Amino acid sequence: MTKVTAYLLFNGNCETAFNFYKDVFGGELHIMRYKDMPQSDQPVPDSEKEKVLHLNLDVKGEMLLMGSDCSEAFSPPVKFGDNIALTISPDSEEEARRIFNELSEGGTIQMPFEIAFWGSWYGMFTDKFGISWMVNYDIPK
Template identity: 50%
Template sequence: MATLNTYLNFNGNTEEAFNFYKSVFGGEFLVVQRYKDSPGCDGMPVDDQEKLMHIALPIGGNILMGTDITAPMPPATLGTGISLSVDATSEEEAKRLFDTLSAGGTITMALEKTFWNALFGMATDKFGIQWMVNYDYK
């Protein structure tokens, strides 16, 4: 079966965002590739050459990936079209993940026990990415 991973687009702050996600989830980056290290990018503005063309952070059995959008691509629009859902392995982990991800962001739904027998909360992090944190008591 195919594997589905998440790829996030940012407007120049991918490195900051992924260092934050690394601090939340742990692990090491599989790849950190800047535009300047790629063939055919020497004509780009110097500032764009320093941006991240690709970064990958394993989380559980999946990989969170990202890039800085540069011209001629239109800027990334962060919005409500997607949420990343993370399933914690314990109540304590769910609380830590939720508190860390929501710090500096906006809590949409406080982390609390639900009628479907889970601890669940929703927040938008300080980079505009929406997260759902879940711990299933079953």
């Protein structure tokens, strides 16, 4: 079954916000920082290394919130109102590709649907109605 999850974007206070959400809802936080990212052509500035690249708050399998800090090295700061994306996690690569292609038609692709460094098929876009989406398919191991 395809799951849809809210993905929240922050300008440097993602960990603080999610610690607050954890106090409210409970659950487990899992954090990856920009310094944990593989080296690329675009190095992470020292001022950005401790920012949150990705985290999730898993509340007893009942709720999953995900988020990250926008890094000035990779994206512009977020503005209130465009700091939420819907993440879709389909059950198959084929379904993920279909959803990505159909939802992104007429929109703007920020990241093409391809295998990301964490080993999943992933793509990011804004649809023709201005809604931000992320499609992520975890390749079975």
